Amino acid sequence: MSAPKKPAPKRSRARSVARLNAVQALYQQEMEGLATPLLLNEFHRHRFGETIDENTLVDAEMDFFDDIVRGVTARAEEIDGKITARLADGWKLDRLDRAMRAILRAGTYELIARPDVTVGTVIDEYLDVAHAFFGEKDVKFVNGLLDKVAGDVRA
Numbered sequence: 493m494s495a496p497k498k499p500a501p502k503r504s505r506a507r508s509v510a511r512l513n514a515v516q517a518l519y520q521q522e523m524e525g526l527a528t529p530l531l532l533n534e535f536h537r538h539r540f541g542e543t544i545d546e547n548t549l550v551d552a553e554m555d556f557f558d559d560i561v562r563g564v565t566a567r568a569e570e571i572d573g574k575i576t577a578r579l580a581d582g583w584k585l586d587r588l589d590r591a592m593r594a595i596l597r598a599g600t601y602e603l604i605a606r607p608d609v610t611v612g613t614v615i616d617e618y619l620d621v622a623h624a625f626f627g628e629k630d631v632k633f634v635n636g637l638l639d640k641v642a643g644d645v646r647a
Contacts, residue, residue: 510557518594578640611642
């Protein structure tokens, strides 16, 4: 019998929530074309600490959330280039689902710009996010692509 899994430290949970919210924000930004400052304000005021079904959601680490959203926006061309370089021949980024693009962009941003976060943590966290939106085949796609990007940018 294995030992029960320890709950994640508060900072770890807050960063996980920040990543999920960042993916949601990037998806919303692509759908609605909101300027980044307006998008961040909306999430700060209306999403963090939200109560759903009488349960208050864990607060996200707002600075981490802001960094991901701003970073993906500011470095979009570089990030999209890294992802596109690792897509199968004949595939284009715009062929992917918007939620998939948001996950890959956020993960790629962390791999490029957040050397304080280990490759394993980045990949594991975005696999968890991918599980919230997709089935196992797509989760494996996220794993493979982010692993290849990590090899390119963290070598």
